[in-house]
Amino acid sequence: MSDQNYRPGLEGVIATETTLSYLDVEQEQIVIRGYDLIELATKVDYLRVAYLLVAGHLPTETEYNAFTEQLTAEQKVPEEIFQIMGSLGPHTHLMDAVRTGLSALATFDPALTDRDPDNTWRQALTLLATMPTIVANSYHIQNHEPVIYPDPTLGYSRNFLQMITGRIPDDTETRAFDQLLTVYSEHEMPNSTFTAIVIASTLSDMYGALVGAIASLKGTLHGGANEAVMKMLLEMQSPDQVEPYLMEKLAKKERIMGFGHRVYMRKPDPRALLMKESLKELVAIKGHHDLYEMCVKGEEVMQREKGLFPNLDYYAAPVYYLLDVPIELYTPIFFAARTAGLVAHVREQYEHNRLFRPRVLYTGPRNLHP
Ligand SMILES: CC(=O)SCCNC(=O)CCNC(=O)[C@H](O)C(C)(C)COP(=O)(O)OP(=O)(O)OC[C@H]1O[C@@H](n2cnc3c(N)ncnc32)[C@H](O)[C@@H]1OP(=O)(O)O
Numbered sequence: 001m002s003d004q005n006y007r008p009g010l011e012g013v014i015a016t017e018t019t020l021s022y023l024d025v026e027q028e029q030i031v032i033r034g035y036d037l038i039e040l041a042t043k044v045d046y047l048r049v050a051y052l053l054v055a056g057h058l059p060t061e062t063e064y065n066a067f068t069e070q071l072t073a074e075q076k077v078p079e080e081i082f083q084i085m086g087s088l089g090p091h092t093h094l095m096d097a098v099r100t101g102l103s104a105l106a107t108f109d110p111a112l113t114d115r116d117p118d119n120t121w122r123q124a125l126t127l128l129a130t131m132p133t134i135v136a137n138s139y140h141i142q143n144h145e146p147v148i149y150p151d152p153t154l155g156y157s158r159n160f161l162q163m164i165t166g167r168i169p170d171d172t173e174t175r176a177f178d179q180l181l182t183v184y185s186e187h188e189m190p191n192s193t194f195t196a197i198v199i200a201s202t203l204s205d206m207y208g209a210l211v212g213a214i215a216s217l218k219g220t221l222h223g224g225a226n227e228a229v230m231k232m233l234l235e236m237q238s239p240d241q242v243e244p245y246l247m248e249k250l251a252k253k254e255r256i257m258g259f260g261h262r263v264y265m266r267k268p269d270p271r272a273l274l275m276k277e278s279l280k281e282l283v284a285i286k287g288h289h290d291l292y293e294m295c296v297k298g299e300e301v302m303q304r305e306k307g308l309f310p311n312l313d314y315y316a317a318p319v320y321y322l323l324d325v326p327i328e329l330y331t332p333i334f335f336a337a338r339t340a341g342l343v344a345h346v347r348e349q350y351e352h353n354r355l356f357r358p359r360v361l362y363t364g365p366r367n368l369h370p
């Protein structure tokens, strides 16, 4: 086979057609069904964006009310899910606990393999409704704490955050968390979304596609970077330590988590800019000015030394931190937020399916005999 089409890591390769989203790097815009993601994040809430992704248009007030009512009605998960998650080993990574919880949830779906759009819409709603409950409680279960059940009187994001921290967040915290969910909701064709549509292309079910996506998102080159960023910031301790810390790592040719991006490359990630603003606002209210200063210093050093910009994970990590979210939950929350984009992509894949089955550039031996 000719190697002229071979691109390691499929860099720059167009894998599918979609009406969902597009990274317009030149215009520095993330297009979500025609809208700018950053404008959406500043003007509408996460649930409206989730509806936009799955249904294809922003909801009317009637559609929005019906959507939130349906989600609220489905927030609870069967107790067996918590029991299964509670039976996992002592070293369980929360992404693996969520992966297992989601896998188990599939066994409660009465029409798991029915790909009719009405059924996949129902499944999308179930997944959006239950993911916060599974994600938040993965932490409590692993730490032998009581499960915190969803509170149907709170909105989606406020309820999600209260299930994590055990206290009802104020309006500022709820808004910051909601915005975080929105900027994580969809991002064209990252590794995890690609994994999901590859699985869906075999006509496997939506849950299975998302289970694969979780495994992909766990990696530190992808979603796992946000946890690594926070650990790095805590290790640095103070603004004056940032430069020596980063210079030492760079001298050892280590990757600095939260910087660089396959698509943006040497351009800023618009989501990181919004999260930087969000961090600034939270710091003004909650203190931790040092944290903001450290982040800005890190950005300056990486720009000067490597010409690299921060990605979303770099500024999302300290925002999570100021919202009192345990570090182990940063990546699972990314997954919960991305559920909106993932279910929309899986539904789209079913609508115009073609099995993914690429070829290889074979570099091994030939004509050997046993
Ligand atoms: C929400 C998200 O999932 S965003 C991604 C989150 N992941 C991270 O933050 C992990 C850190 N970043 C990285 O490892 C990379 O930038 C990736 C994986 C995100 C993208 O990588 P790729 O597109 O494969 O870029 P590639 O690895 O070819 O890097 C290009 C150059 O930039 C350097 N580079 C890229 N990112 C980094 C980094 N974070 N730290 C140090 N150097 C870096 C590479 O060493 C390479 O330099 P060279 O040309 O001198 O060898």
Ligand SMILES: O=C([O-])CC(=O)C(=O)O
Pocket (backbone or CB within 6 Å): 184, 186, 187, 189, 190, 191, 222, 261, 262, 263, 311, 312
């Ligand atoms: O687009 C990517 O490759 C990774 C990313 O930023 C995301 O999934 O949000």
